[in-house]
Amino acid sequence: MSPGSWILLAVLASSLLPGLVIFAIAERRVALRTGLNLLGAVSKLLLVGWMLWGVAHGHAFELRLALLPGLDFVLRAGPLALLFVTLSSALWLLTTLYAIGYLEGSPHRSRFFGFFSLCVTASVGVALAGNLLTFLLFYELLTLSTYPLVVHRGTEAARRAGQSYLAYTLTGGALLLAGTLWLYSLAGTLEFTATGFVHGLVDDHRGALILIFWLLIAGVGVKAALVPLHGWLPQAMVAPAPVSALLHAVAVVKAGAFGIVRIVYEVYGVELAADLGVALPLAALAAITILYGSLRALYQDDLKRRLAFSTVSQVSYIALGVAIAGPIATIGGLVHLVHQGLMKITLFFCAGNLAETVHIHRISEMDGVGRRMPWTMGAFTLAAFGMIGLPPVAGFVSKWYLGLGAMQAGQDWVVLVLAGSSLLNAAYFLPILHRAWFRAPAGNGFAPAVGGRETGWLLLWPPVITAAMSLGAGLLAFIPFSPLEWVQFIARQEFIGYD
Amino acid sequence: MSLLQTGIDALLALGLVWLAWRALACPDLFRGIVLFIAFGLLMALAWVRLEAPDVALAEAAIGAGLTGALLLAALARLNRIAPAGTRADTREAWRNAPALLLVLAGAGLGLAVLSLLPEPAGLQAQVAAELGRSGVSNPVTAVLLNFRGYDTLLEVLVLLLALLAAWSLEAEPPRREAAPGPVLDLLLRLLLPVLVLAAAYLLWAGAHAPGGAFQAGAVLGAAGVLALLAGWRLQPHLTGLPLRLAIVIGPGGFLLVAWALLLTGRPLLEYPPALAGALILLIETLATLSIAATLAVLFQGSRPAAEPPA
Amino acid sequence: MSPVLLPDLPWEALLILLPLTGAAAGALWPPAARAIGLLTTAGGLLLLAGLGTAVADAQTLRHAVGGWGAPLGIELRADALSLVFLTATALVGLGVAVYADSYFERSQARGFWPLWLFLLGALNALFLSADLFNLYVTLELMGLAAVALTAFSGGRAALSGAMRYLLATLLGSLVYLLGVALLYHATGTLDFSLLTQRLEAGPAARTALGLMGAGLALKTALFPFHFWLPPAHSSAPAPVSALLSALVVKASFYILVRLWLELFAPLSGLEGAGTGEVLGWLGMAAILWGSWQALRQPRVKLLVAYSTVAQIGYLFLAFPLLTAAGLPDPAAWRAVLWLVLAHALAKAAMFLAAGNLLRFGGHDRIPDLDCVAQRLPLTVAAFALAGISIAGLPPTGGFIGKWLLLEAALLQGRWDLVAVMLLGGLLAAGYVFKVVGHFFTPAAAGHAARPVPAAMEWTALTLAILALLLGLAPAWLLPWLDLAVGPGPAEAVP
Amino acid sequence: MTELLQGIGLWLILAWPLLVALPDVYRHLPQPWLLALAPAALLLITTDAATLDMPWIVFGSGLELDSGRRWLLGMSLLLWLAAGRLAARLDPLRQPATFTLLLITFSGQVGMILASEPVGFLCFSTLLGYGFFGLLVQGGGAGARRAARLYIAALILADLLLFEALLLAAYLQEAQRFAGFDHRLEGETAALYSGLVLLAFLLKAGIWPLHAWVTAALRTAAPPARLLLMGGPVVMALLGLWRWLPAGQGLEIAGQVCRALGAAALIYALLQALRRPQPARRPGWLVLALGGALLLGFGQVLAAAHGWEGAAGLVPALLALAGLLPALLLWRQPATPAATLEDEPPWTWLARVQPRLGRLHRRLLDGLAHLRPPRPLPPVTASSLAGSGTRVTRWPWVIMALALLGLVLGLLA
């Protein structure tokens, strides 16, 4: 167990152990629980920072445990893995703060925070997985640990949403298992390697490889909410706001997108995917999802459902970026993984604030809320501008690289899709802003702000911080260790040719 | 093989099948059970024809006698609990679909049996060779108590288990006292000593001639059943620990012997050649006692009244 | 008396005699029954550890009972295969014993302990015996003890279930005995090792295979013969149904595995594959039918009972998987043994959890489980963890078993097995999470809740956690299974 | 040292107004309006040329002040001072919002003037655009909102076109970052690029064929917005046109198109001025005329292959002048904003037809929404299935389906 592998275990344990301890804590021990939560979050952030520093300087972090004959439990911290881990751990800290504020005084918080920590462990595990088996292990663990959060409220609607969530994700898991096993029986190994490990099989197993590809993509596509498999995401909005914020907008959905990235880059390799003729259909599917998600979002009056459909469409940008074989498009796709996470979590935090302080759930009730909660709506506006792709905010950077990559790869239709989706984004975000800022509040206005501040500071600061981070990621895109720099560092490894 | 003997055997085999079919098919349950007892006796005859005297004794005592008694007692209690007409419950329609299937299976089985008939292999030679060191001269008892003593240990435990299960279920309240008729009383006074003597002889003869613990135990059990029928009851103070001791002494004794042998470093149930005969006799006597007690209590059905609910 | 010092202690004999003596003593002196019961079960675990170390040195331990040789006397045999089943028995047995200690009131407990020790003794004797007729007697002893335990609660459903179970188990044993008779007269011996040398293909052997297979399949409740299992397992008291589903059903399966691996598969070559194929198809039908019925059950214990029918189907999927030479594929059998261990632990935990729910709410109708998630957290956790292992989802032992079996099936290109296993896993997740979903929702009418003793909750959770740990520790346990069925392909050579 | 100071100064005149724009800050500052514009004025007076390069901002943007830009900066300062005075006369309820939006637009305006990179220019154009949209809506009435909606539609389309144009430019020059974005474009892609840029800036500037929002805004917007209209969005758009179109490559086609459009706009403005001479409409026609004239000038310069450098200094001054003219006109007669738009210029039938188009479009999308994917796999629960646990019923159809599936998979392998 080299020193490098201890730190990997420490990263996983930093959320697993507090989680298990929190399960055992009595409900009224709020201080202890909050302390444990924050301790876990901060320690994980520090460890990840140390690993970032290490990987930037070329250290290798790998942990290998014997699990099955011929197959090990492998955790490896490559630059790609660290991108997702940093995103998860940073946003976990903020979401924990937010959840503490949001769930003030509600029942079963020990159970909530226990499963919450398990979810983050699973998503970090998904990121650090070194081979397809470990990926599958944490992928299913993520499903199992998010289920209790979806049904946390204990209402009949929550239970039904949980059932549909499980029906989708477990079917996806089964498909992924089938694909993994078939691949293992053909390839004999499942280790992720820089440009894929199935090259040797192409000549005599071509048909099988294509089928396996679609099995794997369908498996992870459920969580990445590709069109036919996205049904669970809008229904999962019945969960409390912190859950829909971190999980259904960032951790779970990103695990699916990250899965697609792993499969296309580290199982098949981009050239092979293009050669097998599967890259283009995947791009088409992603494009359809983008447009379909935006179209459905137009007609949702419930704020969180509109944001959910917007997530469905936004996550497919990553799939689109990955499917277009080219370094620039990859950068676009991967950097959108981070940017979309930042922007979408801000939107969900604001939605949560609106629901919690002024009890607004529907967009039609949002007239003039800007006056009542300026800071929250300010963050919402900034994130919305980002989603539309207006220059200073992060969204512009990823759309820029996606467009550029597409043109470089000769896929001009992608630029049209991007333009169309930007228009649709504007079509469903601007009316919200218009109502919030420029409409007078209907009826007798909103519940007055108590003690001068619009809402609890625990509820207010997280969205403002993430909004600032998304503005920073866009504005300061070129400082070292910014998401864009780190993604270019990844692209340099993934595509040998790229400078 | 004279023609006469073949004829008798064929007739006996057919008789067996016919009796069994009648026992199952007749509408009245009581007549069915009586036919079943007759079937048991005919089975004993068959065992004699197959040169298996021990088995014949066991079949007669346990198979026909005791099982019949148990069945009749159960029928009596059944009529008292649910006096439904015996006629209604037999299902007249012998559905033919399963019949066809079963006959086919039977034919297949018959073929397999015939294929084995010309040269069936057996263990007679080995048993005869080791008989000298087994401590008894009757081969069946040797196999039963020495060569495959482990089976017998388990079998006695099965009997104890059956009794415990019956007690744990507490079938129904004890029967009311039945005043013994003068004829039954006289018969009882004559038969009891004879039965006890016969049981003792069977037990003793088991070592060198057909007989043995189970047959003796069954006869003694029959004596107990007869006494119960005549209305005898154990004194209350006897129905506690003493009865429980009588029941457990057989399997308990066997187990103690096994432990003793094990502690002297021998493999499980390996009797030292010198003591083999004595040990076997000891085990047999204890077994007889507990088998008799168990069968009697099983016949009585519920726990003896005086016994505090365990 | 540490095992290291006296390696030659006759562990098998002790493992059999201790529980039986305990039972007899319990029958003799009821007030002490509880103490004897608990001590004997714990003692059994220690003896098993001793046996384990002994088997680790000498691959197979043979113990001639009564000192006579193989053909005449009875031989006991302890090898890795029997050790797997013995471990399951000891672990589940200890868990259930501790659970039953606080489940039954004082009056009932006295009757329970002797019956339980008889069952434990019978199971140990069965797993260690290498003689066909001796197996018949142990099967009967186990059957009667199981029937008595099923009828222990005395309810109408329990009695009817027990009666149906008694008839089924007697029928199975007698058909099995018929097969033994044919084999005895064909080869002249009853011992396994001698049988493997003397048995040759012929009408007698094939009929014997058919009879014994049918008898044991009836006792293992394989699909067409599963009618008796759900009523018996669901109406028995919770600890008993845990024992029935986890252990008793596996005992007859153990005999079937022994017969198949040692006697019939190598012998029958081609037509062996025929029977293997039929058993495989029945297994698949069991998975689908069991899961489908489990999905439709409105009550937890019936659901878990039908889940047993489905999971038994998984165990039969290894029969059709043969290597090129027509011999049983060791990788598949390694997976089945793993599934046996995982299912035993998980199913026991599930039934104990169901028992807790029953005691808590007075009923086990699924829609009316009144917010038990926060009122019985340990039981809910136990049921969920066990459910995840039954459904074969990753972190648990069930997943490893399913993975190994799928791998073996894929290497032989058996697509139908793969499809059914995946679908079975999904359906299993379906009915498990149907129940787990209702843990969180409030019931229509509130129920007067009866407190559940802590020991009962903790035993259920411990068994569930064991099933989970099984999933994390394949590296150490797989070598043991290689010992049992021969090493699987170390590297899945494409 | 002075460059550093000047650099900070450049950056300050952008950031300071944004900071003061925050309502809380605005309330506490004495004379907030003057204080916000002070740094710009100070810089205008003290320095004549300054540059600031920020490699790590967005794609490496920079700010630059030279003689031409000083003209525009001066014009902007004058306009915004006047607008501040007009805003001070509005009813106190609307004032805080108006002042905030004015400061945001001022920061956007100054940003566009100083930006030396297309992306920086684009960033500040969105700031100006959305700030001005807010100003239009502040005007109140339904007409102002309709005008604002027209404006934002033009804005979004223009931004999209500019985004595509930038992509094309970056792709053509292989430069992933276009620090030092020079205009050497050739071949037919140059035509596509200039077409996109032209269309985008025409939309933003509201030149003749696409002038719907200009006339509507001038009639209905609040006085400060109307004052700024020409100097703000229109002039900045034309500045953008001048910055983005490749100077000196002799894009003949683009040049002819500009000339034609400019002439047509000029003629149209004059005709309308004659047809409806009401005073309230006069500023509208003036803005259109000026726009047309400037476009005509650009066309001339673009078409001529040479002689571009001479005009370089002149154009900003012209633009500044054009910006001030309508302001003077409007300063004298601040008409009350008309409530609704009755007789708009001919092209605004599009605005009338637009609601019907909207309804048709919505019905189409509704149809699409009903075509939702089939309900997801019904969650398999006992409640959905009649769980009865009764006798063994006939074989359920699922077994057949699975047998078929097995068969198919078997054949497949």
Next chain:
Amino acid sequence: MSAAGFYALAGVALVVLGLYGLAVQAHLLRKLLAVNILGSGVFLVLVGLGGPADAGPDPVPHAMVITGIVVAVSATALGLVLMLKLTTTSGRPTLEDDAPREGPEA
């Protein structure tokens, strides 16, 4: 056909009869009767197959049969007790054909 052969075949016939009786009869007492007949049939086959070989009767099947008989009687005893208890609780000496719907729980 040796004498033993007749008995072996009779045993087979008894097995078939026993199976048939068990499957068809509804009354539990009759089912137990059928089980006993089935047992006797199996024992007959077990000993009948031994047949009058020249080396005299083979004692091992005899021992097995005796053990079988004792086991059969204990099973029958348990069966009878169970039947009586079932009849007292459910009023009918037959198995409910379908699975228990709402039986009282322990």
